[in-house]
Amino acid sequence: MYELKSVHKRYGLAKVALRKIELTVQDREFLVIYGPAGAGKSTLLNILAGITRPTSGDVLRNGVSILRVPPEKRDAAMAFENYALYSHLSVGENLAFPLKARGLGRAEVEERVSRISGILGISHLLERRPGFLSGGQRQRVALGRAIIRPADIYLLDEPVGHLDAKLRHKIRAELKALAEDLSATVVFTTTSSREALALGDRVAVLNAGKLEQIGVPADLYHRPANAFVASFVGDPPMSFISVEPRRQGDRVEFVTADGMPVAALAAEAVSNLREEAGSKIQVGFRSNEVRIAEEGDSNALRGRVDVIENLGYMKIALVGIGGDQVSVSVPAGTRLGVGETVAIAFPRDAVHLFQNARAVTHAVPSPGV
Amino acid sequence: MASIKAERLVKRYGAVQAVHGIDFEIADGEFVAILGPSGCGKSSTMRMIAGLEKISEGSIYFDGKRVNDVRARDRNVAMSFESYALYPTISIYENIAFPLRSANVDNREIDRQVRDIAEKMELTSLLDLKPKGLSSGQAQRVGLARALVRNPAVFLLDEPISHLDTRQRYRMRRFIKSLHQKFNYTMIYVTHDQEEALALADRVMVMSDGEIQQMAVPDEVYARPKNAFVAGFVGEPPINFFDCGVVAEPGGWAIEFQGRRLVLPERLHATAQQIGAGGLAAIRPHFLSIGEESPLRLDGKVFITEELQDQNLVMVDVGDIRFTLVAHPSVMPKRGEIVPVSIDPAHLLLFPRSQADKVGSIAA
The missing domain is CATH 2.40.50.140 (Nucleic acid-binding proteins)
Known part of the structure; x- marks a missing residue:
């Protein structure tokens, strides 16, 4: 379980990215952070990952502060919007990287690479270098590299944002099924109402750094706490x-x-x-x-x-x-x-x-x- | 405003041909969406209309006048991406007036036109301000006002609302639509997003592989797609495809799928006869249901149910085909559950099997 305790994040003097966020990520839950561009979604993920330090407040894992734990010591698997793939490695090697780093045997590495690339529809690209891929393909490789290994928490920042509608639809279902099968703890950000409702066990609506409401999808949809949530959750808007x-x-x-x-x-x-x-x-x-x-x-x-x-x-x-x-x-x-x-x-x-x-x-x- | 006509329009980049001799006509005041995946030729087509790309072969006409050799700035085309760069040192009023001053329009006429468009775009209260401090929505409206004040022959929009959140998308979409209703510009909207295309356009031109696959009103493109590519590209959630056998029945035709037989409605008889033994059937998620009586009922295993609150999307594996169906929010079968899936034959679509690879190419 992860807890954000009154987490505040300011960039420079003026720009407040997060305002006193109180948020719990339960074990084995699929938590969606849903908000407009600039709401603070990525900052929140970066704080959970340990990449960004909050200006004030605390981050706990199972009740213990992890503020001083560096990112590489936190068992978090991440997929970010800007991909960050190893350009000198093939797609297959990129996918295998987190597994080899953990000393998995060759047969198991191959088995997992084949399974994940099949789920994401990139099996035919395993030999290619990232430079020869489209944006949507790179995004799937980045997502694959994050979900291929066991992790305490998966932090996925708009991981299907660059895919066309058809592929988004397919992959979000695969992702949800995979998370269920692995009993994984996932925090996923999106700007799509449908995606938030489809994926989230719970959804947190973030707006201008403020947590507007957190709850199960039915709560947000049928019992929105305020007019912002009401107009932001649901497609078409209320x-x-x-x-x-x-x-x-x-x-x-x-x-x-x-x-x-x-x-x-x-x-x-x-x-x-x-x-x-x-x-x-x-x-x-x-x-x-x-x-x-x-x-x-x-x-x-x-x-x-x-x-x-x-x-x-x-x-x-x-x-x-x-x-x-x-x-x-x-x-x-x-x-x-x-x-x-x-x-x-x-x-x-x-x-x-x-x-x-x-x-x-x-x-x-x-x-x- | 102008009508637009393209004749055997070709675009080549070196040895690569991006647009393969297409013909289309856009009426004066019409709103057309050019819809297709990346690399389909939609942007090349738009850029040839704008005059930003040389036409390799064929012709484009504005109001019957050939414009192949007319420079971009003389075609009087407004483009949405002009909206990004406002002049920071001058007022909103002067930003909007700029194209008119460049064209030596007299002051009184400039004032009339600037105030007129500012009112329509709800910018009147901002006219004396500088661009700094405007919200992004306001800045976008100022940019649009500046593009539109010249009274362009055609207004081109190139994916102006991708990457917006759900609420902003609706806002922006409705704004663009009301703009068209208010001004009656000839508008061309280039997008890969089928929902934007259907929601906005009078007619949708679906492109793939440098060719027009279908050009028709949204209802037609959605309900009577001309081929499997159009069927697969238009619709959310995406249409379900499955290979089927096509067999003659006494007095008609039927399809066979996983040992079951479904008699085809009369409207599909001619198609069935044409395509022979191997067909590609398609059915939209809204015309599949769980548990209802139907001539074609299949047992499937639930992969996942997505509860969207106003409706549920259920994905069901029937053999090696994953069907998506739209169900009432009260229908929420669990992962792994076996459920009967029924197909409503009235809405079935049928294509030749040879089109199956066109469908596959979308996802790549």
């Missing part, structure tokens, strides 16, 4: 409508600036909604939680189709309602034009509610609706 609360007996109705009702929740479900002037209250919806209204739908708002994105298996209509835009998933065959007026049906009780970007409640059924 959309929001600004509302004002109106108390009506044991319910609170949430209406747009034009007075159109968006949601109604039990008063007790929103008891931690603070009454303060000027606070920003938003209802959040995932694109598959709303739909184009049919006749007889009672809770529908009219809006204008601003953009239609075709994803092949479905379309996403971006519908302008008041000053906000809402993503709506529509079936592939739907005929819909930009500029058209449509009614959007909202689930009055299945909503995510935020006040000043903090989550107030998620999907609580209200009485009498």
Whole structure:
């Protein structure tokens, strides 16, 4: 088990890369660090690897500080975005290197090189030098060299970022299966929501050096702690409508600036909604939680189709309602034009509610609706 | 704005031919994505349109006028990568006005055009600032405004949104799309990302090996791919391929796969007849299901289930073929579990076996 205790990292005087990070990496877990570019993901991995020293705070392994343990004495296998392969060695020799360094026998080295290169689809490249490979091929060799040997922890920094969609899809599944089979402890960074949700036993959302939320994928997706996590986890991102609360007996109705009702929740479900002037209250919806209204739908708002994105298996209509835009998933065959007026049906009780970007409640059924 | 036409367009670099005599037409105001893997010829094609590469053979026309010998700067083409270099010492206003001043447009007209585009690009409040201190998104919008203020004949975008996170991708994509809707530029977007191509373009031109494989509206490219390459390159998660036998049935045709037989829908009869005994079948992950009744049910072993929350991706090994299927979030079979996989024949695609190696070449 690894623990980051109040880890702070500053570069120079001004640039803060990590802010007081409290994070535990459990044994045998696949932990994904998910965040935008510049969030501090690589810095966090480098601190776990011992390559970067935190400005303050502590890093523990099984309860003991390892701040003074140099990288080569930490049993961490790394794959970084910039590859760092041995250019004078062939792909096969690059892969075999960590095994030979540990004194493994020739037969076992060959067996593992063949297995890993098969999984990564680079078996046909074993004789080549890294200089003759494409970026995606080099990245797979770097990943292979990291996962070929047993390690206490695997630190993988966007290891499939340079691969095309098809290969990414294949390799992320292989990686997950391999980690399960080996009971490996893995920390993996990504900027892709799908990748984070697909791979992580838990996902840590990092933004501007701050840990926004850590939890199992279902928590982040269904119970995001704030509007940033809500809009960052999920593909397409969650959309929001600004509302004002109106108390009506044991319910609170949430209406747009034009007075159109968006949601109604039990008063007790929103008891931690603070009454303060000027606070920003938003209802959040995932694109598959709303739909184009049919006749007889009672809770529908009219809006204008601003953009239609075709994803092949479905379309996403971006519908302008008041000053906000809402993503709506529509079936592939739907005929819909930009500029058209449509009614959007909202689930009055299945909503995510935020006040000043903090989550107030998620999907609580209200009485009498 | 201009229409664009290419005739038997060829690009050679020394002895290597990158583009093999392609023909296409892009209508005035149309948004076309050129989609393909690296080395397919898409960037060479774009650079020939821009005038950055010499045309080896064939012709390019803007509004019917041959532009082979027109220099790049005289073609009035705007490019997305111009967005990176803003002049640091002058205001945003002057950055946007720069191309107009170079063209000796009078001051009043410059002012009108700069303010007009600044408003459309939501830059009005920034006009008096210097580029330093802008967010990267704002700087990108200023760069785009500067490229667009000249009212270009065609606007070329070369993978402007690769390497962004999921949220930024949506933002940028929607911004580009709304730009097209607002201004109706003729736009060409070069990408290897099939999702961007489908989401953005009016039509998608799929290229591989220096040739156009298909040029059609997104729904067509997705649902009725012309060949196995297009089927394999378009779609996320990727389509499933499997070798099959093709056999005549009383009154029709069927495919055989691992000892099972699936009667083909009528739309595939002609294809089946043409391709003979050995076929390459393809089915999208959305048209496979677990446990449902179907004429073709296969037993497979679950390799892994990815829980994406809004849907689950289940990878199932049937013999030596790994199928990916999209399932409801409540369907989450465990690794190693044996499950029945059903194919919906209504959405099956069939190609000649000879195209199988084209599919393989994508992953290399």
